[in-house]
Amino acid sequence: MSNLTTTANLPLNDKSSNRLRWAQSRTYAQALIIVLWCLAPFYWMVATAFRPTSATFETTLWPTQPTWDNFVTAFSTERGNHFGQALFNSVFVGVVVTVIALLVGVFAAYALARLNFRFKFMVLGIILGASMFPGVALITPLFELFTNLGWIGQYQALIIPNISFVLPLTVYTLVSFFREMPWELEEAARMDGCTQGQAFRKVIMPLAAPAVFTTAILAFIASWNEFLIASQLSDQNTQTVTVAIASFSGALPQQEPYTAVMAAGTIVTVPLVIMVLVFQRKIVAGLTAGGVK
Template identity: 65%
Template sequence: MSIELTKDVVAEPKKPIRQSVSWTKRLTSGRVYVGALIVLVWGLGPFYWMVVTALRDPAYTFDNTPWPTHVTLENFRNAFDTSRGNNFGRALVNSVIIGSATTAAALILGVMAAYALARLTFKGKYLVSGLVLSASMFPAVVLVTPLFQLFTNIGWIGQYQAMIIPNISFVLPMTVYILASFFAELPWELEEAARIDGASRFQAFRLIMLPLAAPAVFTTAILAFIAAVNEYLLASLLSSDKTEPVTKAIARFSGNDPLVPPYTAIMAAGTIVTIPLVIMVLLFQRRIISGLTAGGVKS
């Protein structure tokens, strides 16, 4: 009898403890969902309003209805209307050229620099790392005047290289930072085994380390391309009508009335530019996440 009473006494207090734990988990998960919803609305709200405005008739531009009213596709046609002085179609091609060239150059230089900083030991290594990171802290506005004078003297104003080369300098520190942290976490044994089998350091890098770094390289390529396409300040001063990217082309959109900016056409152009980037990120989100987090945990 004493044993049975002891079991009953011990078993009874466990129920409220389990209930309190379950309620705590539910409350915590509820807070997580609410926080995620707030972040989602905060991030997608401006994009949603841009799409809604792009689908509206220009006469209802300032309608506050939170869903599309008086829907029309005329704004998307007006974005490509060259008779109004818009150069949006050509600007799309220019942005792809500038972004692709910037990304390719930044990856070629960044992969080798990141590997050297992460895997090699040389004098001044930490000084170089500090200089690479400090280069990303300079605001672009500080470089506008010297770059404009330099490119004017050598005749580069209005050419692609006048925007590609500065963009490389802006994107390269980010490329080196992401890839260096990834290379540093890769196991040394793989590289040492390749060296023992007779491979040179470059062969070990090209055949062993670089394929392992593919997720991080892919992630960096997407981020570098988006950063290059979004650049506006230097493009507004260093490009011409034939080489201007979409950021400058959208900023100088003109409509029928010179005193009224064509907001709906601007929103339509912004939608055309943004949707492919959003789709690309959604399609490759797993690779992006794995590339950003792969070097964050030590094995």
């Protein structure tokens, strides 16, 4: 009897395993299509960066005559390009914006998530509303304000608006984490004699490190990619890489330096891709922290 039962179950098990394999294969195929779709523009940018200027519109998957000349041209100042200075400007502005946004955002997020005070939800709503405000509507007021202050072409004209754009992202990301953190940890520290500040510094912050690290990366990338404000409030000495790449000039007056632009785009994009790949575990841990408490 048992042999008959086992034999009867074999086709069913085979069907189940076949369905499982088919489902897994379909999932992998869909993921592969999405990855190829997303990476195709990036790959074409890198391939074009290595093409000679005469073969800009070559349709081969990889240049037939690869060259490094475009990367040299990107850093050359003979045509009025200041890509090297722009790289420094972007790193400087991004680091300053990220540090200030974290210093303010950590305390603001903790207060909104853990403390009870009047108009708390109104404050959170205002912060989230500020992130939805279109940046293009702020260009004219900011330009007039910074012109009167004499800040046009200075770093503070780029840092202050960037902070206002990055800070809501910082607060929103950290609030969701602090809300899910167990209150018992903080209460246990207070019972052991810690003040609220000591409990925050010695207990809360070490546990919040993955979320803070993730928020720092997201804030830096947001500041690094900003173009609209930098294009209007910077000059030749303070322009960021996004503005510098858009201002590239060719060897001839009407020539578009496509290959040099692709080389500069590769230089700007590759470090971010490497950073995300290296710290992907911390990023995932930070984004999912608190979600399954």
